[in-house]
Amino acid sequence: MKRNVLIATCVVAIALVMSGGCGGAEAWLNPAFVNTFIGGQFPVTPGPSSAYVLVRVKNETLQNAEFIVTYEQEVIEADDDGNFLYDDFGNPVTRIERTTTRLSTFPDAPANDSGLLVDCSVFPVQRIGLGETLLGEDAAVLIGGAGPGGAGGVRVTAQTLNPLSLLAGNFNCGDTVIFRAFRSTGVAGGVALQSFVQPGSEQPGAFSGPSTFVSYDQVLELHQREDEP
Numbered sequence: 436m437k438r439n440v441l442i443a444t445c446v447v448a449i450a451l452v453m454s455g456g457c458g459g460a461e462a463w464l465n466p467a468f469v470n471t472f473i474g475g476q477f478p479v480t481p482g483p484s485s486a487y488v489l490v491r492v493k494n495e496t497l498q499n500a501e502f503i504v505t506y507e508q509e510v511i512e513a514d515d516d517g518n519f520l521y522d523d524f525g526n527p528v529t530r531i532e533r534t535t536t537r538l539s540t541f542p543d544a545p546a547n548d549s550g551l552l553v554d555c556s557v558f559p560v561q562r563i564g565l566g567e568t569l570l571g572e573d574a575a576v577l578i579g580g581a582g583p584g585g586a587g588g589v590r591v592t593a594q595t596l597n598p599l600s601l602l603a604g605n606f607n608c609g610d611t612v613i614f615r616a617f618r619s620t621g622v623a624g625g626v627a628l629q630s631f632v633q634p635g636s637e638q639p640g641a642f643s644g645p646s647t648f649v650s651y652d653q654v655l656e657l658h659q660r661e662d663e664p
Contacts, residue, residue, distance in 0.1 A: 479611060479633060480610055480611040480634070480635040480638045481611070481638070482609050482638040483607075483609045483635045483638070484609065485609045485635060486555060487552045487608070488506075488555050488563070490551055490553060490563060490612050490613075491548065491549070491550035491613045491614070492538050492540060492548070492549050492614045492615075493548055493613060493615040493616070494540035494541070494542070494548070494616055495615065495616065495617040495618065496542075496578055496616050496618055498579040498585065499539075499542065499580060500539075500541075500547075500579075500585040500588075501539050501540070501576065502538045502576050503535060503565055503573070503574060503575060503576065504538055504564075504614070505534065505536075505568070505569055506533075506562065506563045507532065507534075508532050508555075508560055509529050509530070509558060509561055510530060510531075512529065512530060533568075538551065561602070562601070563599050563612050564596065564630075565593045565598075565614055565630075566592070566593040570593070571592065572592055573592060574590045575592055577589065577590060591626050595622075595628060596628045599630060607634070608635075609638075610633065611632065611633040611635070612632055613631050613632070615630070615631075
């Protein structure tokens with residue numbers, strides 16, 4: 436479970452490499468950070484062989500906005516020593532674990548774009564959406580508040596935005612999931628929500644050096660070694 440905790444605590448680091456708008460792939464990641472592909476391109480998804488789902492949030496409201504991102508994983512129960520538990524028939528004892536992360540964004544680029552990596556190497560991510568319980572009445576985004584990223588602001592619900600499901604084929608490990616909040620005169624509160632997916636299967640693989648996500652793995656492994664007694 437240490438791997439998941441480390442990823443959750445690295446949200447700020449991931450947010451620092453996000454930049455730009457949605458006008459093209461070249462604006463999705465900071466080229467000063469990543470290893471580039473020939474022609475100046477760089478990875479925008481973890482890719483089909485990756486152990487991550489990248490979740491991005493994009494604030495196009497011209498106000499502070501705090502996105503409430505939640506994902507679910509079916510995890511195997513473990514004992515106090517970290518050993519997985521199995522029933523009398525040899526089947527793993529599982530439960531649904533829900534994790535919520537609040538991502539703060541601000542009106543101007545690059546601070547209007549943030550995100551986090553979710554480890555899907557051991558336990559697949561089953562659902563990803565906005566709101567703490569992934570129900571329609573949940574607050575999905577807080578807009579225009581005085582607190583960090585819009586905390587305490589106008590409550591935009593997830594009523595029109597269903598969570599994305601692995602079983603329904605909405606996304607896979609290696610994909611990038613994007614949640615967008617934007618101004619719209621046709622909805623209550625003047626803010627609409629949208630989700631879409633960039634498939635990892637479309638990510639080129641012939642990079643001139645390790646990709647962003649390989650580099651992240653290396654940083655993560657270094658932290659784990661430093662934490663070991």
